[in-house]
Amino acid sequence: GQNIDQPTEMTATEGAIVQINCTYQTSGFNGLFWYQQHAGEAPTFLSYNVLDGLEEKGRFSSFLSRSKGYSYLLLKELQMKDSASYLCALYNFNKFYFGSGTKLNVKP
Amino acid sequence: DTAVSQTPKYLVTQMGNDKSIKCEQNLGHDTMYWYKQDSKKFLKIMFSYNNKELIINETVPNRFSPKSPDKAHLNLHINSLELGDSAVYFCASSPSSGDQETQYFGPGTRLLVL
Numbered sequence: 001g002q003n004i005d006q007p008t009e010m011t012a013t014e015g016a017i018v019q020i021n022c023t024y025q026t027s028g029f030n031g032l033f034w035y036q037q038h039a040g041e042a043p044t045f046l047s048y049n050v051l052d053g054l055e056e057k058g059r060f061s062s063f064l065s066r067s068k069g070y071s072y073l074l075l076k077e078l079q080m081k082d083s084a085s086y087l088c089a090l091y092n093f094n095k096f097y098f099g100s101g102t103k104l105n106v107k108p
Numbered sequence: 109d110t111a112v113s114q115t116p117k118y119l120v121t122q123m124g125n126d127k128s129i130k131c132e133q134n135l136g137h138d139t140m141y142w143y144k145q146d147s148k149k150f151l152k153i154m155f156s157y158n159n160k161e162l163i164i165n166e167t168v169p170n171r172f173s174p175k176s177p178d179k180a181h182l183n184l185h186i187n188s189l190e191l192g193d194s195a196v197y198f199c200a201s202s203p204s205s206g207d208q209e210t211q212y213f214g215p216g217t218r219l220l221v222l
Contacts, residue, residue, distance in 0.1 A: 033210070037149075041216075042198060042213035042214060042215050042216055043151070043198070044213070045210045045211070045212070048210070085149060087151065089151075094139070094156055094158075094163055094164055095153055095156070095164055096153060096211065097153075098150070098151040098152070100148060100149060101149050101150075101151075
């Protein structure tokens with residue numbers, strides 16, 4: 001596997017900013033993806049990085065540093081509907097390798 | 109308007125039975141996948157097909173056999189079901205098997221083996 005690590009669970013307050021980290025132990029991959037999965041539903045695509053740096057998409061941003069084996073997903077202006085699991089995934093040669101996900105609890 | 113659909117949504121069956129799950133995508137994508145998500149929410153790829161041809165076959169027991177009659181369909185047949193097969197099975201599709209491809213997931217099939 002790709003040894004993808006994410007924190008199991010995080011809690012944050014509505015309106016705040018939260019950063020979900022993802023570390024991995026592989027040198028070669030095409031891209032790093034972030035997916036959101038609400039309980040009992042399918043994962044949905046949020047963002048991806050191919051090159052190092054920050055990709056911004058509205059309230060969501062994702063950052064990648066290949067040299068450090070590190071990515072994060074930044075969620076701004078948290079809303080209650082952001083309570084979900086966030087999955088980090090590496091894409092390499094037709095395969096997606098998923099981390100176990102971080103469950104985010106947004107409280108009022 | 110459903111992009112990736114799966115049937116059935118729920119499947120409860122006895123150990124030893126044979127069952128099939130169907131998947132269809134109307135996005136015109138070339139590549140389709142089957143994933144298994146266990147109780148710990150870990151999503152693991154099982155198979156991938158590109159234009160009806162098998163391109164990925166992870167270490168999955170032979171009891172699992174995918175079939176792709178055309179590039180819009182990828183079905184999963186499971187023989188001699190075991191308790192450990194209980195999980196959520198997700199079908200997904202992507203435009204091609206190249207770089208930077210985003211996958212679109214179906215709603216999942218919740219399989220419970222008793």
